[in-house]
Amino acid sequence: MKLKDLTFKKLLTADRIEKKVAALARQIEEDYQDKTPVFLPILNGSFMFASDLMKEINIPCRVSFVKISSYSGTVSTGQLKTLIGHDESLFGTDIIIVEDIVDTGLTLQKISDELKDLGAKSVECVALLRKQPAREKNIPIRYIGFELEHEFVVGYGLDYDGLGRNLRDVYSRVGE
Numbered sequence: 001m002k003l004k005d006l007t008f009k010k011l012l013t014a015d016r017i018e019k020k021v022a023a024l025a026r027q028i029e030e031d032y033q034d035k036t037p038v039f040l041p042i043l044n045g046s047f048m049f050a051s052d053l054m055k056e057i058n059i060p061c062r063v064s065f066v067k068i069s070s071y072s073g074t075v076s077t078g079q080l081k082t083l084i085g086h087d088e089s090l091f092g093t094d095i096i097i098v099e100d101i102v103d104t105g106l107t108l109q110k111i112s113d114e115l116k117d118l119g120a121k122s123v124e125c126v127a128l129l130r131k132q133p134a135r136e137k138n139i140p141i142r143y144i145g146f147e148l149e150h151e152f153v154v155g156y157g158l159d160y161d162g163l164g165r166n167l168r169d170v171y172s173r174v175g176e
């Protein structure tokens, strides 16, 4: 499979992903049966994972899609990232961040810190994919779908230069 200049091979089939998503939903339901969690999918990449996951969740819950805005701040150290799109009612809520993939874990850590500052009662994360750097750094992720090494992946919401988000399977780059 080709996207622009890169070649990809199938890594995870839609069928495997579907089974994993269902298993993750069962774990979450068990842990949150007495709560009403707020799922916070991080756009754009997690839209497909979040949609499938939400359809599997059979406990009362809320969903609020958010984005991360990156902008060059006034500080010389570079880029600042902040959450946009969430509403104020996150105070006192049990939040489950829905991430497509966690690589270094920096994005996740920033979001978690921001949510705790906003007064969330608890903050956990469900990630479909976790890469080796996050594993090495022990980034806390309560629910993990699949473990990867360093490979660049697309499909099931994940893109290469905007392409490939619509694919049902996950593909990894060939010849890295």
Ligand code: 5GP
Binding pocket: 045, 099, 100, 101, 102, 103, 104, 105, 106, 107, 108, 151, 152, 153, 154, 158, 159, 160
């Ligand atoms: P982190 O802050 O954990 O290093 O980066 C997380 C973000 O980087 C993900 O939400 C995703 O947008 C992007 N990312 C990391 N690895 C990949 C990958 O293999 N493929 C794609 N398409 N995006 C990735």
